[in-house]
Amino acid sequence: MGVKSWLKDFVSLIFPDVCEVCDTTLVHGEKTLCLHCFADIPRTNLHNQVFSEIHKRLAGHTPICKAASFFYYYKENAYARMIQSAKYNNRPMLAYNLAVMFGREIKPDGFFDGIDVILPVPLHWFKELRRGYNQSEEIAKGLSEVSGIPVCDNLVAIRSHATQTRRGSFERWMNTRDIFNVEDPEELEDKHILIVDDVITTGATLLSCADAIHAVVPTATISIASLGFTRSN
Numbered sequence: 001m002g003v004k005s006w007l008k009d010f011v012s013l014i015f016p017d018v019c020e021v022c023d024t025t026l027v028h029g030e031k032t033l034c035l036h037c038f039a040d041i042p043r044t045n046l047h048n049q050v051f052s053e054i055h056k057r058l059a060g061h062t063p064i065c066k067a068a069s070f071f072y073y074y075k076e077n078a079y080a081r082m083i084q085s086a087k088y089n090n091r092p093m094l095a096y097n098l099a100v101m102f103g104r105e106i107k108p109d110g111f112f113d114g115i116d117v118i119l120p121v122p123l124h125w126f127k128e129l130r131r132g133y134n135q136s137e138e139i140a141k142g143l144s145e146v147s148g149i150p151v152c153d154n155l156v157a158i159r160s161h162a163t164q165t166r167r168g169s170f171e172r173w174m175n176t177r178d179i180f181n182v183e184d185p186e187e188l189e190d191k192h193i194l195i196v197d198d199v200i201t202t203g204a205t206l207l208s209c210a211d212a213i214h215a216v217v218p219t220a221t222i223s224i225a226s227l228g229f230t231r232s233n
């Protein structure tokens, strides 16, 4: 046994990896979630529908082609807490690992077929500097790992959007208007773009991204993917 793997075993004896949802110690072959919690993910399974609840929420003037969300996001639910943790507790790997899991489930159904490029919803540079990473970019990287589709940083946030949690939907929509900008429209011409975010709540942020792209690249096709999709009940 090499020193490195001995050390790794030793460390995991003291600080074993635990399931993100139920805190039980993970066994060999389990990652992020135990098998039980993995099976119990409140999956949306909406990615095969031509017009799903996700499309409905994102109905605006930019048409959305495909739409997928990994699981339903209920407040205070342990699965929702994983996304919060990936975002605020300096756990970018968690967002990445969940995206890999998600990608593996939608790939066999052909969800990635025809998509040319993945664009994460950008954070304003100041926010990203403070947080150290952009969780949507980690999700994009995870989906890219599974699909082989490149991640692109063509979309930028030109101003910071205030936190969304305490706003009504009209306020949220106003708040996310004209935030995003495409840096190099030519690069996206005729491309099928997958925009990626952590959670879809009102859909205002993703719609704002889609509108920003569509305004300067009307030939682009836009699809959407997120880890969480909120449900009020």
Ligand SMILES: [Zn+2]
Binding pocket: 019, 020, 021, 022, 023, 024, 033, 034, 035, 036, 037, 038
């Ligand atoms: Zn578990």
